[in-house]
Amino acid sequence: MARRLEDNLHHDNSPSVRTTMSDDRTIVDAFSRLTGHAPDGLWRAPGRVNLIGEHTDYNDGFVLPFAIPQAATVAAAPRADGRWRVRSLDLAETGEVGPDQLVPLTHGWQSYVFGVLWALRHDGFLPGGVDLVLSSDVPIGAGLSSSAAIECAVLAACADLFGLDIAPLRRAQLARLAENEYVGAPTGLMDQAASTLCVAGHALLLDCRSCESRQVSLDLDRAGLHVLVIDTKTKHSHVSGEYAARRASCDKACEILGVAALRDVTDLGVLSALPPLEARRVRHVVTENARVLQTVDALDRHDFDTVGALMTASHASMRDDYEITEPSVDLAVETALRHGAVGARMTGGGFGGCVLALVPDDRMAGLDRAVTEAFQAAGYATPETFDAVPSAGAHRVESLRLW
Numbered sequence: 150m151a152r153r154l155e156d157n158l159h160h161d162n163s164p165s166v167r168t169t170m171s172d173d174r175t176i177v178d179a180f181s182r183l184t185g186h187a188p189d190g191l192w193r194a195p196g197r198v199n200l201i202g203e204h205t206d207y208n209d210g211f212v213l214p215f216a217i218p219q220a221a222t223v224a225a226a227p228r229a230d231g232r233w234r235v236r237s238l239d240l241a242e243t244g245e246v247g248p249d250q251l252v253p254l255t256h257g258w259q260s261y262v263f264g265v266l267w268a269l270r271h272d273g274f275l276p277g278g279v280d281l282v283l284s285s286d287v288p289i290g291a292g293l294s295s296s297a298a299i300e301c302a303v304l305a306a307c308a309d310l311f312g313l314d315i316a317p318l319r320r321a322q323l324a325r326l327a328e329n330e331y332v333g334a335p336t337g338l339m340d341q342a343a344s345t346l347c348v349a350g351h352a353l354l355l356d357c358r359s360c361e362s363r364q365v366s367l368d369l370d371r372a373g374l375h376v377l378v379i380d381t382k383t384k385h386s387h388v389s390g391e392y393a394a395r396r397a398s399c400d401k402a403c404e405i406l407g408v409a410a411l412r413d414v415t416d417l418g419v420l421s422a423l424p425p426l427e428a429r430r431v432r433h434v435v436t437e438n439a440r441v442l443q444t445v446d447a448l449d450r451h452d453f454d455t456v457g458a459l460m461t462a463s464h465a466s467m468r469d470d471y472e473i474t475e476p477s478v479d480l481a482v483e484t485a486l487r488h489g490a491v492g493a494r495m496t497g498g499g500f501g502g503c504v505l506a507l508v509p510d511d512r513m514a515g516l517d518r519a520v521t522e523a524f525q526a527a528g529y530a531t532p533e534t535f536d537a538v539p540s541a542g543a544h545r546v547e548s549l550r551l552w
């Protein structure tokens with residue numbers, strides 16, 4: 150798998166949320182400096198956490214992500230010459246292509262932008278030229294889908310600017326196409342679906358086979374709970390290869406079992422037909438799919454104790470069967486559970502990144518402190534934490550009178 154933007158860029162992993170008018174003003178001003186005129190608008194698409202359902206999306210299974218407040222924001226306007234130019238405020242770099250210069254796997258961070266143009270053309274849409282200025286506060290390399298946020302913001306901007314009639318699910322699929330084919334990362338649909346389809350206050354139940362989805366109410370306030378994100382600042386250096394290896398194991402198991410996808414396996418009795426490694430991988434996928442549906446059921450009943458228990462079971466499955474956790478991630482989970490979390494698990498592709506802890510209001514400060522101290526004692530980098538508030542998916546930023 151090609152290295153992702155997350156792996157390529159240096160970033161301070163700032164968890165601060167940039168959604169203020171003054172930050173938007175900075176993007177608009179930068180756009181005016183770049184082009185000599187105001188943008189037609191601003192579009193925003195969020196990063197995500199996954200409450201539960203890991204490595205199930207590419208197995209035609211179920212996922213339950215929600216969008217976070219951190220997002221990629223783009224200012225954009227059409228240009229007459231058909232060319233695409235993008236400036237990243239965060240990197241202070243600008244790139245430009247014409248429609249005949251779209252070559253997959255060649256553009257570094259700009260692939261997340263030009264890949265969207267490529268995907269749109271692949272689907273028969275012919276957007277014109279566009280100028281874009283981009284800034285994002287989704288922490289990079291933390292497993293929070295900073296790349297999907299960029300793709301989905303650019304896609305939302307293009308759809309509006311050129312009046313492209315693309316349904317939300319198709320937008321997510323096109324953004325995934327950009328990620329898979331142009332960037333070269335063989336991911337599933339979860340991240341782009343979350344960034345596009347999520348609704349504030351809800352998690353998104355997505356059936357990755359039928360692509361049907363349902364908004365599941367996640368009223369954390371009413372329950373007196375928080376989903377605390379603990380960014381461990383750990384990143385396994387072979388993450389891309391490991392992700393592809395997990396996919397390959399699943400493919401091999403499907404072949405042995407004679408099924409189209411691991412979604413088709415529900416009876417753990419089949420594990421005896423598999424070599425030990427594939428048996429562990431399959432057990433994770435099968436039990437994880439079941440946990441997603443049980444979590445939705447528990448959320449519908451406002452039974453957060455069960456949600457927490459399922460999160461913790463999911464972590465054990467990722468640690469022992471899918472083997473995608475890291476010691477620092479396990480330490481964050483164990484420490485959170487010891488200091489009042491109702492449940493805790495790693496979120497995202499794995500091999501580092503972030504842990505989610507479901508934490509009662511009155512345990513937040515103590516738990517936060519305990520994790521920091523545990524990391525210090527173990528000699529790990531200082532983790533960063535933030536409250537994951539279920540937020541809106543990709544949208545045009547309205548009510549701005551900035552230009």
Ligand code: GLA
Pocket residue numbers: 199202203204205206207336337338339340497498499
């Ligand atoms: C990454 C991928 C997703 C999904 C998760 C694991 O975030 O982009 O498609 O496979 O890993 O659940």
